[in-house]
Amino acid sequence: MSVIEKQSVAEIKARNKELIAEVLKVYPEKTAKRRAKHLNVHENGKSDCGVKSNIKSIPGVMTIRGCAYAGSKGVVWGPIKDMIHISHGPVGCGQYSWAARRNYYIGTTGIDTFVTMQFTSDFQEKDIVFGGDKKLAKIMDEIQELFPLNNGITVQSECPIGLIGDDIEAVSKVKSKEYDGKTIVPVRCEGFRGVSQSLGHHIANDAIRDWVFDKLPADAAPRFEPSDYDVAIIGDYNIGGDAWSSRILLEEMGLRVIAQWSGDGSLAELEATPKAKLNVLHCYRSMNYISRHMEEKYNIPWCEYNFFGPSKIAESLRKIASYFDDKIKEGAERVIAKYQPLMDAVIAKYRPRLEGKTVMLFVGGLRPRHVIGAYEDLGMEVVGTGYEFGHNDDYQRTAQHYVKDGTLIYDDVTGYEFEKFVEKVQPDLVGSGIKEKYVFQKMGVPFRQMHSWDYSGPYHGYDGFAIFARDMDMAINSPVWKMAKAPWKQAPKPLLQAAE
Amino acid sequence: MTQSAEHVLDHFELFRGPEYQQMLANKKKMFENPRDPAEVERIREWAKTPEYREKNFAREALTVNPAKACQPLGAVFVAVGFEKTLPFVHGSQGCVAYYRSHLSRHFKEPSSCVSSSMTEDAAVFGGLNNMIDGLANAYNMYKPKMIAVSTTCMAEVIGDDLNAFIKTSKEKGSVPAEYDVPFAHTPAFVGSHVTGYDNAMKGILEHFWDGKAGTAPKLERVPNEKINFIGGFDGYTVGNIREVKHIFEEMGIEYTILGDNSNVFDTPTDGEFRMYDGGTTLEEAANAVHAKATISMQHYCTEKTLPLIKNHGQEVVSFHHPVGVTGTDAFVMALSRITGKEIPESIALERGRLVDAIADSSAHIHGKKFAIYGDPDLCLGLAAFLLELGAEPTHVLATNGNKDWAEKVQAVFDSSPFGKNCHVYPGKDLWHMRSLLFTEPVDFLIGNTYGKYLERDTGTPLIRIGFPIFDRHHKHRYPVWGYQGGLNVLVTILDKIFDEIDRNTNVPAKSDYSFDIIR
Numbered sequence A: 001m002s003v004i005e006k007q008s009v010a011e012i013k014a015r016n017k018e019l020i021a022e023v024l025k026v027y028p029e030k031t032a033k034r035r036a037k038h039l040n041v042h043e044n045g046k047s048d049c050g051v052k053s054n055i056k057s058i059p060g061v062m063t064i065r066g067c068a069y070a071g072s073k074g075v076v077w078g079p080i081k082d083m084i085h086i087s088h089g090p091v092g093c094g095q096y097s098w099a100a101r102r103n104y105y106i107g108t109t110g111i112d113t114f115v116t117m118q119f120t121s122d123f124q125e126k127d128i129v130f131g132g133d134k135k136l137a138k139i140m141d142e143i144q145e146l147f148p149l150n151n152g153i154t155v156q157s158e159c160p161i162g163l164i165g166d167d168i169e170a171v172s173k174v175k176s177k178e179y180d181g182k183t184i185v186p187v188r189c190e191g192f193r194g195v196s197q198s199l200g201h202h203i204a205n206d207a208i209r210d211w212v213f214d215k216l217p218a219d220a221a222p223r224f225e226p227s228d229y230d231v232a233i234i235g236d237y238n239i240g241g242d243a244w245s246s247r248i249l250l251e252e253m254g255l256r257v258i259a260q261w262s263g264d265g266s267l268a269e270l271e272a273t274p275k276a277k278l279n280v281l282h283c284y285r286s287m288n289y290i291s292r293h294m295e296e297k298y299n300i301p302w303c304e305y306n307f308f309g310p311s312k313i314a315e316s317l318r319k320i321a322s323y324f325d326d327k328i329k330e331g332a333e334r335v336i337a338k339y340q341p342l343m344d345a346v347i348a349k350y351r352p353r354l355e356g357k358t359v360m361l362f363v364g365g366l367r368p369r370h371v372i373g374a375y376e377d378l379g380m381e382v383v384g385t386g387y388e389f390g391h392n393d394d395y396q397r398t399a400q401h402y403v404k405d406g407t408l409i410y411d412d413v414t415g416y417e418f419e420k421f422v423e424k425v426q427p428d429l430v431g432s433g434i435k436e437k438y439v440f441q442k443m444g445v446p447f448r449q450m451h452s453w454d455y456s457g458p459y460h461g462y463d464g465f466a467i468f469a470r471d472m473d474m475a476i477n478s479p480v481w482k483m484a485k486a487p488w489k490q491a492p493k494p495l496l497q498a499a500e
Numbered sequence B: 001m002t003q004s005a006e007h008v009l010d011h012f013e014l015f016r017g018p019e020y021q022q023m024l025a026n027k028k029k030m031f032e033n034p035r036d037p038a039e040v041e042r043i044r045e046w047a048k049t050p051e052y053r054e055k056n057f058a059r060e061a062l063t064v065n066p067a068k069a070c071q072p073l074g075a076v077f078v079a080v081g082f083e084k085t086l087p088f089v090h091g092s093q094g095c096v097a098y099y100r101s102h103l104s105r106h107f108k109e110p111s112s113c114v115s116s117s118m119t120e121d122a123a124v125f126g127g128l129n130n131m132i133d134g135l136a137n138a139y140n141m142y143k144p145k146m147i148a149v150s151t152t153c154m155a156e157v158i159g160d161d162l163n164a165f166i167k168t169s170k171e172k173g174s175v176p177a178e179y180d181v182p183f184a185h186t187p188a189f190v191g192s193h194v195t196g197y198d199n200a201m202k203g204i205l206e207h208f209w210d211g212k213a214g215t216a217p218k219l220e221r222v223p224n225e226k227i228n229f230i231g232g233f234d235g236y237t238v239g240n241i242r243e244v245k246h247i248f249e250e251m252g253i254e255y256t257i258l259g260d261n262s263n264v265f266d267t268p269t270d271g272e273f274r275m276y277d278g279g280t281t282l283e284e285a286a287n288a289v290h291a292k293a294t295i296s297m298q299h300y301c302t303e304k305t306l307p308l309i310k311n312h313g314q315e316v317v318s319f320h321h322p323v324g325v326t327g328t329d330a331f332v333m334a335l336s337r338i339t340g341k342e343i344p345e346s347i348a349l350e351r352g353r354l355v356d357a358i359a360d361s362s363a364h365i366h367g368k369k370f371a372i373y374g375d376p377d378l379c380l381g382l383a384a385f386l387l388e389l390g391a392e393p394t395h396v397l398a399t400n401g402n403k404d405w406a407e408k409v410q411a412v413f414d415s416s417p418f419g420k421n422c423h424v425y426p427g428k429d430l431w432h433m434r435s436l437l438f439t440e441p442v443d444f445l446i447g448n449t450y451g452k453y454l455e456r457d458t459g460t461p462l463i464r465i466g467f468p469i470f471d472r473h474h475k476h477r478y479p480v481w482g483y484q485g486g487l488n489v490l491v492t493i494l495d496k497i498f499d500e501i502d503r504n505t506n507v508p509a510k511s512d513y514s515f516d517i518i519r
């Protein structure tokens, strides 16, 4: 399908600009003006992608975004495995997000770990009318009685909480006292706050600062002997085991991982993190806040890294090692060398099948840039990308380190725009979420879910790259796509159509 | 190193390798501050006891692993069953992302729906502007024939008035004055997704029949011979609606399916994305007022809709998700009674085949104990079917079932000697079910995908019937209604029973004398 290869960058830019102008025609004038600011064609040398971001989605356009609750409960807090996270409010939000994110963990679910469970206050009308604080207090008692091995509780606020004036902070404080200083964290992540999941990340980060870090006794003895090589993995949610296939590399190079935030993480790990020598940050978008805080307050430097694909992994291992002594630097080289044969074999096997294939992405706040290197390792080219809830600093990183000249950029893309872009650009693969998956597959375009790894993974680290390469190959080269058009309907020039 | 390019290991194999196992054990020991394994074991065992069950059932505030969703999901499900209709949910946008994902994960289909994306300022000033802009945008972009509005709990808590908002939006030119924008308030803190289904269906019928929110004359009912059919919230809608159409057609009945989403949740992969497909036409929806009668397949999905229809002069008949012989008999006999059409031989033949299948296999089901959970009507239908197979629906649980429902389930138990030791649990959740399965074990559990956690913890084999089914594919394409649907349910149950017998008899030189080749 790659029509693009034969075109010059100038032609591509012209085509993309035309495409943007064309999609904007569908909107009422006011909306077109607003959406125009979110769409652009990347120009080499620019410091960002030239789009506005992190502003309100427009009503009625079919945004792909979620809400602050999703950012807090779904992303940051939910994976902390030994705490119980109450979806506080009506039943829906917790039900739809129940176990849907594939944050892998080890533990006895329901006894000492609780990630794949749905705890909810299941608000009824009377709770809305009379307030839910009493109910919340009682819920905490019942949790203590029925789940005695829980190590803490968080309250994940859904929309109504902030609207009916409940005081979840007061309830949390009282109950914490009653249970001998138990960690109980109220989180104000009501879905109407902010413009996307993003503010939920921030609020959740702040809640860790205020209700975990700030409650730590200053003189508490660490549970383990600190070492010079202690690091914490920040912003890896262990989707399909990503944090594990990352951790193993850090340990192999001689570092000691004292905490995982938050995939397969525990309260003890959160509490230990201020003792780290370096915070290594994968998802910048969702956890830069707490990293900055730890830098300010505890003097812990932080270092962004990227464990997608061998080029970025090697670059990242060296970057992380640069914060340490020669032992670790040598360790990094040793790890890179150790996995080189595996990487060579993976690339030898899959690159010939994927060379020159084009990809369009639309993911959350990190992967729209982070996975580009992995595709390039396989000889593929990302021709369009955008963030569901990125900020300008994400677009800066994207522009400065990742995308090529002429790449189509779309922030908070609408269903309509994405469909039109794909229809016209005709990439060989689209990587986005579950809501987009079937739209494009119906159009005959291969697709991979890039939030949940389409139930596969891990994709991080060297072990993960083998799976990534295999998955991209099986998506693109599946025989099914050749069958989408009935043979008696094959037009000389197939034209993909979207709904009108 | 365990990973290889030749044989790529997936997560379920990769992490079992010694390097990873060692790493994970170390992580736990050093950094997780883990509980004493003996203590974990003690609590794990304690959670299986009658004592724990008692505490668990004494819960008054906490809900753990409920089997229900919230109202707007049901409203979205209804909306897409009408011709080129775009569901529009007024309130926060996150909810809509959730409904779409939820439906897509079950049906493996696109799920189109827009939100009015209300944020903090709308919480203060109300969401009128969001409605005005939202309707205009959706109308221009997605060219729907109709926009069906419902609400998230945010809009409900702040008290937005849909009727007034839609009227104002029309005045401001968001959509043409005569354009169809039915609406329903769907507060998430009342009822569940089945309530949302009811409210949305009622909203749409009211819109077309009762003067489009005061913008058109009310329709005058001119009775005809047609029958309306309402399926209710149904994870098998694709297979079921087609099966029901087949029955109507065999019987020569003229019918209207209200909310026919069987096509939109089953579109082909042929190079074209169909945002809309099939569905009840708006004309049919309006003309449905003239029908002779309306049949609801799921009573609890139409508790408000049916009285509305009845008030327009039609006969209304409701069922509880009939599954199997007796349930389907009642359904087709009701059709025959209402329409005066005879039940054709072809249907009798289908019935005979289901009875034949039951006769062939009932020995394997007879006397087996089952736990069932799901939506209220589904539970009733399945319980009745199990009883007619000679099985015992020992525990029947619906998180969104009420007292009235419990009485109906009890009546079903009482109708059969096999129902003697069976119990019904309204308003309980799957953590209650866990206690039931430990303290009063059964042979099989019937439920949706989340039942797999109960299967893992209690060892009760799970038969997946219900909504959502995320971890098995394409079940929604096969009916569970009609005699053919009964056959599908029978086979689903039997397959699990046989798999279990084989699994329990496959140890060489130990148990494999019973590893029979003929069963």
Ligand code: SF4
Pocket (backbone or CB within 6 Å): A089, A090, A091, A092, A093, A094, A158, A159, A191, B070, B071, B072, B094, B095, B098, B151, B152, B153, B154, B188
């Ligand atoms: S915020 Fe309310 S309407 Fe939205 S998903 Fe949650 S419960 Fe349902």
Ligand code: SF4
Pocket (backbone or CB within 6 Å): A075, A237, A283, A285, A286, A363, A364, A365, A366, A367, A451
């Ligand atoms: S990696 Fe992407 S999907 Fe994951 S939390 Fe960050 S932004 Fe969200």
